[in-house]
Amino acid sequence: MEEAFVDSAPIRSLLDRAAGLDGEAGDPRLKAIMRDLLDAAARVIVRHDVSESEFWGAIKYLQNSAGEIGLIVPGIGLEHFMDLYLDAKDAAAGLTGGTPRTIEGPLYVAGAPLVEGFDVNLTDDPDDTTSLYMTGQVKGPDGEPVAGAIMHVWHANSKGWYSHFDPTTEQTPFNNRRRIKLGADGRYAFRSKMPKGYSVPPGGATDILMQAVGRHGNRPAHVHFFIEAPGYRQLTTQINFGDDPFAHDDFAFGTRAGLLPVPMRQGDSASITFDFELQRARHAEDEQLSTRARAEA
Known part of the structure; x- marks a missing residue:
């Protein structure tokens, strides 16, 4: 035909x-x-x-995959495509610079505790795995410190599970999740436990699709961020650990140039220094998070 x-x-x-x-x-x-x-x-x-069988097989797959749509969308590249599309629109409008945006993923939880100060503790987990210390500064396009920024941070635990989505139920709802209000100098520092990369649920809808197209469903260890501040464009980004074996083969296409710091590891601790650069907001809505539906604890 x-x-x-x-x-x-x-x-x-x-x-x-x-x-x-x-x-x-x-x-x-x-x-x-x-x-x-x-x-x-x-x-x-x-x-x-x-064929008719193939058509209805696809419909059945969609019916069975509803609980994993948040993994399937990044897994098939559509979430990363949106980042590339927004980048292209920015370039066409003459907007350049700033820390690269990258995918949010499906595992943010609204309402994390808001804390202030330097050297914030993110974790409620008493495990004896490697500690992570991350520090840096949030700056504007001219290198100015961004005062009063709020940094949302979330990441998996040392077993690759996110609080609120952990089937073991061992984590508190906001383990490894905080909103940090930064001071006038835009500097931040937080402590937690080294996250581990994760794979999609074995035998689940995303895994079935990845295997069918000859791909894996693994993500490298990473830390997610939202950063918002008056007068600046809200940033959604994440860092992937540059020494993770999946750092350049992320099934969710979250890896971007400039977002691959290598942790300095020493004994049972690791540290990362990473600065963020925000663009100035052109409109009030630039300062806001998207209206994407998000989990709430």
């Missing part, structure tokens, strides 16, 4: 009606996006001669 089949009058009419284009009700932008999505899906079916 030729792909031109999708352009035939009956199919165009079907897709127009399915997207609501034959009526005045509804959201025009959503209807236009829906029409393009349906068109793209129809063309994939025709181009690859998708």
Whole structure:
């Protein structure tokens, strides 16, 4: 079957009606996006001669994968694509510089304790694994310290589990999670335990998909950050540990140049010095987190 089949009058009419284009009700932008999505899906079916069994097998996979959508989206590169798209829009608008953005991932939890001061402790975990000490400064585009910034920090524990999502239930809800209010000098320092990289749940929807396309589902050890401050653009980023074996082969495509510090390891401790650079906000909404749905403890 030729792909031109999708352009035939009956199919165009079907897709127009399915997207609501034959009526005045509804959201025009959503209807236009829906029409393009349906068109793209129809063309994939025709181009690859998708069988009825394959079609309904895909639908069943989607039905069974709802609990792992937050892993599947980064795993198939769409979350990283959004970063690249936003980078390209910034470049077209003449906006350059600043610490690179990268994926948020699905494991942020809103409402972490807000703490102030230098040398903050993130962990409630008494385990005897390697301690992590991280320090640096949040600066603006001219090198000025960013006063009054709030740094959200979250990462996995030494077993690769995130609090709130840990099936062992051994962690407190906000273990390795804090919001740190920085002072006038924009400097931060926190202590926790060295996180471990993780893999997607074995046998789960993401694992099934990764194996089907010949890929793995591993992430390197990393630490996530949101940074927000009045007058500056909110930053969503993370550092991947540069000496992790998956640092350059992250299944979620979270690795970016400039975000790969190598911890200085000595005995049972490790340290990282890392500065963040924010861009100035052009509009009030630049200062805000996206409206993405996030977990709450």
